[in-house]
Amino acid sequence: MSSALSGLRAVVTGAGRGIGRATAITIAAQGADVAVVDIDLRSGLEIPGEADDLTTDAIKELGARTIGIEADLTEEASATRIVSAVREEWGGFDILVNIAGGAITPFEGSRASETSPADIRRALDVNLMSAIYLCQASVPVLRESASPSIVNTTSLSAENVLPGGSYAGYALSKAALAHYTRYLAADVGHLNIRVNAVSPGYTMTGRVRANSAATGFADKASHSALGRLGEPEDIARSVAFLVSPDSSYITGHILAVDGMTRLV
Template sequence: MTTDNPYDLTGRVAVVTGAARGIGRACALRLARAGADVVIVDRDLEAAKEFGESLGAESVPAEIEAMGRRSAGYQADLTDQAAVDATVDAIARDFGRIDILVNMAGGMITPADRSKPSVVPIEDIDRVFAVNLNTVVFMSQAVARVMKTTGGGSIVSATGQSAITTYKQGLLANYGASKIAVLYFMRALAAELGPDGIRANCVSPGVTLTSRIASTAGDRGVGTQDEIDAIPLRRFAQPDDIAKAVEFLASDMAGYISGQCLSVCGGAVLTPN
């Protein structure tokens, strides 16, 4: 499937989790523009409605099909390994192959005001690890089995700025710990699956103005002017900023890159990770 354009993904099948809105949706659309057929997997395929995110069609798969690509949406609880296995089996049957997996499902889903390491409840830790780490583990394991039969592929998972630096006052400790676990898991996956032609990398987004963040930032104390002033590029990321990095890591341009974490933060983190 190699072409003269190393960003050309024509003929490849990409699976993007958490793609019904936000960064996941931006990744799905960008991969489709690059020529891939793109499968959407989300716990709620109508999630864009929750925070008023505007779509260009009645659904994300419909947006992709309008570009002339194949697409489909699969609704599944990715914290349930049996559900993940059944979903990936269905995708492989329906699309014939999986060349790219983008793990974007997850987030900081527990209250930030009790997320400091000295007080965070164990139930908040368990819940965040289930959503951020377990989903990556289950999807990566299931998709890797498919990739091994079709000549390899690229797996890209989202960590987060909290995985490579601490957040103010120690907040988001459970979230950051779960994302550090994702980073280590992906590096181990790269070491194991490299001989099978499977690359595994991470992107680490800074604060990104998704519809959810824009709607809840004030209540959570996220996205303040002080945070903008601390970013050398003096702005927060847009979802497509993250999607561009994912496109790079998924493409042949990153054909010799594996086990790495690309920080997409506008320069907010300037130390090695």
């Protein structure tokens, strides 16, 4: 186990599977204690290509402290409950990583000219408001930390356009989160709280692989300058850097982790 994050306590949302799980395990391997938050802590067990154990179990194997919290992050009250639970268990925390979310509305009918208002509102709740609720609830706790940081998760589609204008609601929700990240960094910098985001490209989580027949995302390797698609661990290592002392003078930054992918 590395000691880069030794003594730090982290909250990672969406950590039941995919990028969230990889991030929780990566920062635990670097010495942090990790609260694993997901709407269903067992969500990865039913998806082909995901791990067959709980994220909390994997973290315990590393020797780090962990707790699991199930919560619907689109409900504002959940943020207060999560923060209170971690504060009661560990006395506070130093790191918040918002990964929960995704392109949860149907691919069919997601183009800009046809996506429904209901799907747009759902995308905003899942990708934007869930992160805002937790950021705001966490600031009073993070200001007590000697090494506080927040990392949000945007998307390659927040600054580019997916082929044919698909997933419009998802993209606009992530673009809004990117700018919220910059604003929050400016707001809480005087409290020594750093706020950044990672912007993943096509990343081969189990869910993306399962949906690739409809979306075609699994066939995009040739669009990357590196000739491959991202893996959850690629994003996780970037998050680990942004919450570490090595990035102590970086805030308000959106870090693209996309292999320089072209959206064509």
